[in-house]
Amino acid sequence: MNRKTKEIFIKYIFFVFALVAIIVLAMIVFSLFREGLPIFRQVSVKDFLFGMEWYPTYDPPYFGIFPLIVGSFIVTIMATLIAVPLGVLAAIYISEIAPRVIKEILKSVIELLAGLPSVVLGFFGMVVIAPILQNVFDLPTGLNIVNASMILALMAIPTISSISEDALYAVPQEFKEASYALGATKFETIAKVILPAALSGVTTAVMLGMARAIGETMVVLMVAGGAAAIPESIFDSVRPMTASIAAEMGETPYRSLHYHALFATGMVLFFLTLTFNLIADHVSNKFKQTGSATL
Amino acid sequence: MDANIIIKLKNVNFYYGENRALTDITMNYRKNKVTALIGPSGCGKSTLLRLLNRMNDLIDGTRVEGEILYEDKNIYSPDLDPVEIRRKIGMVFQKPNPFPKTIYNNIAYGPKLNRVGSANLDELVEQSLKQAVLWDEVKDILNQSAMNLSGGQQQRLCIARALAMKPDILLMDEPTSALDPISTAKIEELVEELKKVYTIIIVTHNMQQAARISDETAFFYLGNLIEYNKTEKIFTKPDVKQTEDYITGRFG
Ligand SMILES: Nc1ncnc2c1ncn2[C@@H]1O[C@H](COP(=O)(O)OP(=O)(O)OP(=O)(O)O)[C@@H](O)[C@H]1O
Ligand SMILES: [Mg+2]
Numbered sequence: 001m002n003r004k005t006k007e008i009f010i011k012y013i014f015f016v017f018a019l020v021a022i023i024v025l026a027m028i029v030f031s032l033f034r035e036g037l038p039i040f041r042q043v044s045v046k047d048f049l050f051g052m053e054w055y056p057t058y059d060p061p062y063f064g065i066f067p068l069i070v071g072s073f074i075v076t077i078m079a080t081l082i083a084v085p086l087g088v089l090a091a092i093y094i095s096e097i098a099p100r101v102i103k104e105i106l107k108s109v110i111e112l113l114a115g116l117p118s119v120v121l122g123f124f125g126m127v128v129i130a131p132i133l134q135n136v137f138d139l140p141t142g143l144n145i146v147n148a149s150m151i152l153a154l155m156a157i158p159t160i161s162s163i164s165e166d167a168l169y170a171v172p173q174e175f176k177e178a179s180y181a182l183g184a185t186k187f188e189t190i191a192k193v194i195l196p197a198a199l200s201g202v203t204t205a206v207m208l209g210m211a212r213a214i215g216e217t218m219v220v221l222m223v224a225g226g227a228a229a230i231p232e233s234i235f236d237s238v239r240p241m242t243a244s245i246a247a248e249m250g251e252t253p254y255r256s257l258h259y260h261a262l263f264a265t266g267m268v269l270f271f272l273t274l275t276f277n278l279i280a281d282h283v284s285n286k287f288k289q290t291g292s293a294t295l
Numbered sequence: 296m297d298a299n300i301i302i303k304l305k306n307v308n309f310y311y312g313e314n315r316a317l318t319d320i321t322m323n324y325r326k327n328k329v330t331a332l333i334g335p336s337g338c339g340k341s342t343l344l345r346l347l348n349r350m351n352d353l354i355d356g357t358r359v360e361g362e363i364l365y366e367d368k369n370i371y372s373p374d375l376d377p378v379e380i381r382r383k384i385g386m387v388f389q390k391p392n393p394f395p396k397t398i399y400n401n402i403a404y405g406p407k408l409n410r411v412g413s414a415n416l417d418e419l420v421e422q423s424l425k426q427a428v429l430w431d432e433v434k435d436i437l438n439q440s441a442m443n444l445s446g447g448q449q450q451r452l453c454i455a456r457a458l459a460m461k462p463d464i465l466l467m468d469e470p471t472s473a474l475d476p477i478s479t480a481k482i483e484e485l486v487e488e489l490k491k492v493y494t495i496i497i498v499t500h501n502m503q504q505a506a507r508i509s510d511e512t513a514f515f516y517l518g519n520l521i522e523y524n525k526t527e528k529i530f531t532k533p534d535v536k537q538t539e540d541y542i543t544g545r546f547g
Contacts, residue, residue, distance in 0.1 A: 174392035178453070180353060182405035182460060183382035192404070197395055 032270060035255075036263035039063065048264060054228040054239075056248065056258040063261040067228045069268065071238030074145055074231065075224060076214040079152035083213075084206055086153070087160030091202075094161070095168040096190055114158035122222030125151040130223065137235060141225055145234045148224040152216055156209035163208060167201020168194060200284045207280030211273045217242035241265050301326040301464065301494050302347060307361035309342055311354070316342045318518045320361075324464075329486060329495045331509035331526065333502070335541065338515040340498040344466050347496070348384040349377040385457035389469040391449035393441035393456070398433050401441045401452055405460040419459055427455035428485055447478025454485065458493075465489065467497040471504065483508050502542055506530045514538045 001009070039048065043063045051064015090110065094103050129150060130142030171194050179189040195202070225237020228244065245262050252258040302324040309317040317339045324330050332340045345351045346363065349370065363370050370380050382405075393401050402420045420437070424430040429451040433444070441452055450470060457465060467486075471479040486495055486508050499505050505512055506526060513523040514537075522529065522538045533539045 172392075174388065174390060175394055177350065177353070177388065178392045178394065178456075179404070181348065181350060181381055181386040181388075182408070182456065183378050184405075184408055185378055188408055193394060 029270070032263060032266055035260060036265075036267045037260075038255075039257060039260035039264045042257055043261070048261070049268070052230070054244070056252075056261060061257060063257070065241065065244075065261075065265055065268065067230050068239055068241045068244050068265065070230055071220075071224065071228075072214055072240040072242070072269075072272075074234075074238060075148045075152055075220060075240055076210055078145060078149035078234070079156055079213045080206065080210050082149060082153035083156040083160055083209055087157045087205070087209065088164050088202060090157070090161045091164035091168055091205075092190060092195070095165050096186070096194065110158050110161055113154065114162070118155065118216060118218040119222070121151050121154060122219045125219065125223035133235070139235050141237060143223050143225040144237050145224070145231060148220050148238070148240075149234075151219045151223055152213040155216060155219065156213045159212050160205045160209040163205035164198070164202045167198040167205065170201065171197045200286070204280045204284045207276050207283070211276035211280070214240075214276070215242065215269065215273050217246050221246050241269050245269075299325050301365065303362075303364040305362040305364070307346070307359065307363060309339075309346060309351070309360075310358040311342075312356045316518050317346070320520050322513060322520055322523050324494060324496060325511065326494050327490055327492075328510040329490050329497060329508055331505035331512045332496065332498045332515065333500070333505050333512060333541070334515035334521075336500075339518045340515055341468050343515070344386075344468050344496060344498055347464070347466060348381050348386055350381075350386065352377055382460055383462055384464045384466060385460055385462035387450070387453050387457055387465065387467045387470045390473055391446055391453050393444070393449050393452050395440065395442055397438050398441045398444070398452065399437040402456050402459050405456060423455040423459040424452075426458050426489070427451045428481060428488075429455055445478070447474045447481065450474060450478065450482060451485070454482070458489075462493065464494045464496065467495065469498050469500060472500065479504075502530075502544075514541060516541075 043051075048063055048065060049069070050066050051062065052066055053062035053064045054067055055062040090106065094106055098106060125147050126143070129147050132142070133139060133144070133147055134142035175193050175197055176189055179193045184192070220240040221243040224240055224243055226239045226243060226247070227237035228239040229236075231238050245265055248258070249262055252262065300323045304320050304322050307317060307320040308315060320343065332343065334340055342351065346359065347365075347370075351357050351359075359371055365380070365384070368375060394404060396404070399420055402423050403416050406416060406419055421430060421434075424433060429448060432448060433452075441449065444452060450473070454465075454470070471482050474482070483504065486497065489495060490510075497505075497509065509526045511524065512526045512529040514521045514529065514533075514535075516537060522533055522535045524534070529538060530542060533542065539545075
């Protein structure tokens with residue numbers, strides 16, 4: 001085989017692999033829609049998305065997933081509120097402040113955290129955090145929004161911190177030198193030059209961390225409590241979409257209404273994570289073009 | 296100390312880890328003069344310049360011996376804050392390095408660190424840009440990104456940014472090496488103008504430039520100060536053969 005044909009051959013091999021990935025993905029999305037859309041013959045889109053009652057096994061059944069959507073959002077948002085400061089501060093500490101030894105230790109700890117199976121974290125939430133919450137706040141159950149948010153935050157921190165860290169490292173040394181040469185301290189340089197210059201990367205990190213949290217299933221299944229109702233306090237139980245799908249899918253008859261409703265819930269989830277990823281992509285592109293110039 | 300001397304180096308050695316980059320440097324810089332530092336690549340010009348505003352502190356494992364006196368105080372004495380020194384001794388780098396911020400905010404950055412009393416920031420920005428002869432070109436686009444300026448404009452912006460701190464001394468490390476001849480000429484004119492108010496120490500590889508703009512010239516070789524004298528003398532009748540060889544391009 002001469003060099004030319006070899007190159008063409010290699011090119012096609014890569015093309016085939018890329019094609020396989022895309023085809024598989026397309027098939028997944030296709031089946032998601034094929035199994036999910038039929039529910040809308042029985043229930044209107046509006047009643048499905050904004051209905052307050054999720055009683056899929058009653059007679060007649062109610063398929064309103066609004067409480068599930070709220071459940072997903074509330075744990076995701078609270079997890080984000082916890083994970084963003086911790087993840088970003090950890091990234092700043094690792095990339096700009098920590099002495100080399102501590103830096104290496106911290107990085108390994110965070111990698112370890114990223115490597116923990118979610119069932120282990122869920123278990124930790126059930127047997128360690130839940131009893132503490134229950135005793136300290138005198139609650140009927142420790143399996144609730146706070147617990148789920150804390151565990152989800154633990155899962156989002158490695159994503160947020162490692163992507164933010166890359167963004168911080170990528171800030172050119174020249175900016176830092178310019179800042180120091182103007183008599184800025186280390187903290188002024190971090191706050192006013194390094195962080196703004198890394199903002200697009202940090203924002204991307206946050207969006208990906210959120211996408212991770214909203215799609216996470218095992219943890220919320222184990223520690224969110226499972227109540228399909230709009231919560232009134234952060235100590236109430238919720239039933240995020242992922243938990244609902246995972247818990248109920250095994251018991252629904254094939255192609256029943258309930259089965260279709262769960263797939264439709266999956267569609268909603270798919271659109272949400274897609275949105276997060278698109279925003280992350282858009283933000284990083286936009287900042288790449290203009291710089292964080294107007295900050 | 297002679298009132299005309301603003302910085303005094305006494306037997307200064309400098310090390311990157313085990314490697315000595317500067318050997319026993321003793322020299323004085325005179326106030327309101329332009330001093331040019333010349334010498335082949337790697338001879339320690341940048342190292343020396345960065346020693347004067349303690350920028351080398353940012354590099355791990357460096358060590359200084361000897362004394363560097365600025366207004367009779369050793370700038371490496373433990374009770375002097377490097378941050379204070381860098382406010383008094385500004386720096387312009389080889390590669391223009393504006394912040395990815397607006398033109399206005401680039402200039403305002405230093406003063407806004409709010410340790411400089413700046414009653415009127417707008418005025419200070421205007422004044423600094425005028426001093427750097429950039430005002431007319433940017434006065435209508437102060438809120439646009441500094442990254443959109445040309446290389447020469449960016450470098451003048453960096454000079455204006457340093458001037459906004461109202462320093463005593465301006466250190467310039469090959470400020471024109473990345474610029475075209477027209478921008479270079481502009482910056483040289485600027486240096487001429489600035490020395491009325493500031494003391495300027497400039498590193499350059501361009502012999503004509505050193506001859507044109509400096510009052511005194513120091514020639515370095517392998518971390519040693521070989522010859523230091525009035526620019527005219529260095530460029531017409533240098534005392535040391537090495538200096539003459541370097542200036543006339545017969546080096547190596
Ligand atoms: N950060 C650093 N770490 C270790 N050694 C360094 C560092 N910076 C410079 N050196 C060494 O110190 C010596 C002097 O370097 P310096 O940058 O001061 O030279 P220079 O005269 O400015 O050269 P040029 O004209 O190429 O800019 C060189 O041998 C260089 O390898
Ligand atoms: Mg240099």
